Amino acid sequence: MRVNAISSANVGFASVSTVKNSTVPQSLKPVHNNEEILNRTNEGSKAIMNYFFGAQNVPSFKGYPCSTSAFVVKQIDNVPCACCGKEMMNAKEQNEFVAKAAKAKGQDLADVFASNFHKFRRNEKAIAREIMNVAPTKPNSSLSDILTNTKKTGADLYKQECSIVLDEVDTIAKGIYGEKNKVSTYIAAQKETLNQHFGFKRNAFLKGVQNITKEDSRENQTKLLDKAIELPLNEDGVTKILNKYKHSDSTSVARRLISTAVMTTEHIHPKSNKGANNTENYMGECAECNNNRGSADLNTYWQNVYPNMPENVQRYNDYITDKIIKGEMGTRYEDYPVDLEKAVSSESRNAIKLTILTPEEIDKARKEKGISDPKPLPEPAEGDMIIVKKPSGSKKPGKPSRK
Numbered sequence: 001m002r003v004n005a006i007s008s009a010n011v012g013f014a015s016v017s018t019v020k021n022s023t024v025p026q027s028l029k030p031v032h033n034n035e036e037i038l039n040r041t042n043e044g045s046k047a048i049m050n051y052f053f054g055a056q057n058v059p060s061f062k063g064y065p066c067s068t069s070a071f072v073v074k075q076i077d078n079v080p081c082a083c084c085g086k087e088m089m090n091a092k093e094q095n096e097f098v099a100k101a102a103k104a105k106g107q108d109l110a111d112v113f114a115s116n117f118h119k120f121r122r123n124e125k126a127i128a129r130e131i132m133n134v135a136p137t138k139p140n141s142s143l144s145d146i147l148t149n150t151k152k153t154g155a156d157l158y159k160q161e162c163s164i165v166l167d168e169v170d171t172i173a174k175g176i177y178g179e180k181n182k183v184s185t186y187i188a189a190q191k192e193t194l195n196q197h198f199g200f201k202r203n204a205f206l207k208g209v210q211n212i213t214k215e216d217s218r219e220n221q222t223k224l225l226d227k228a229i230e231l232p233l234n235e236d237g238v239t240k241i242l243n244k245y246k247h248s249d250s251t252s253v254a255r256r257l258i259s260t261a262v263m264t265t266e267h268i269h270p271k272s273n274k275g276a277n278n279t280e281n282y283m284g285e286c287a288e289c290n291n292n293r294g295s296a297d298l299n300t301y302w303q304n305v306y307p308n309m310p311e312n313v314q315r316y317n318d319y320i321t322d323k324i325i326k327g328e329m330g331t332r333y334e335d336y337p338v339d340l341e342k343a344v345s346s347e348s349r350n351a352i353k354l355t356i357l358t359p360e361e362i363d364k365a366r367k368e369k370g371i372s373d374p375k376p377l378p379e380p381a382e383g384d385m386i387i388v389k390k391p392s393g394s395k396k397p398g399k400p401s402r403k
């Protein structure tokens, strides 16, 4: 439910909030009289009210403080990662996958992997593909049996996966530019490098594709990058997972292989750099992206590893905005797109610009679609909190760990 004052207030909202960035601690001091008069439940909109009804000395405040576990985005299904764009799993989906994969054998096992294949992250996908290929030929073999008995090395699986993804990028390039084109020529040379093991480099390849297509439309470039980022991150990472989990039970293998697809709460401004525990500093990111970024500068990270992140964070925003409109995010996220835009813009030093809806536009969209005002969500119970452990084998080269 929105009061009319918001419409005019919000015009000032953007300019007001530019005085701060996500490093400013979020000390929200509600003005209780206004709160009663306006009978509002949304913290972010309360912040606008506070500003316009007498709390001007408070620098700016939006979002609301909450633990990373209580970030409501984590309860939503199939959210695309704000960084790599791939669909993520929430904890419930992860448990369902693990239970099925641990029980299945042969063709059933291949089917479980096939139906979740689009969710596996880059290094894990190299191994998941092998399971999917081999399982139908071994009707009595479990996930653990297949991994333990494979003669293939991490290097073999890495090469196999790279080769498949390169072919897929090539097909897209031919679709855009025709049979003979610069991108395909480049890919052919890169495949040669890969096969002769001269040291094919994923991130250098992504840069190469961007350079070759820099005169072209960003739309075409993104079509290629959306596929190219599917390349495994590194050979070492694939090898580490394979070696560590070769003799593990099926449950552990399944849980590890899907662990990097699980949604985590990313601090847009890193926690290690005093990033706030506040929804205005949060976005949903898969464990792979979150763990690999660490406290790295956002621009350095996305430009090297996920050069299509500007499109991906927009896709994430659009997906969540749709859920806000439908009332699936409760009543406290009306300002989330505004917050997200500011935090991402600030953290990327204006390199990433999002197109977002303001709370009024969300309200308007809701009315146009005949959707009733959202109801507050129950606060998550302590027991519902999702803890995602850092998966082993997803980090940079180090000592191979053994079970």
Ligand SMILES: [Zn+2]
Pocket: 081, 082, 083, 084, 085, 086, 285, 286, 287, 288, 289, 290
């Ligand atoms: Zn991701």
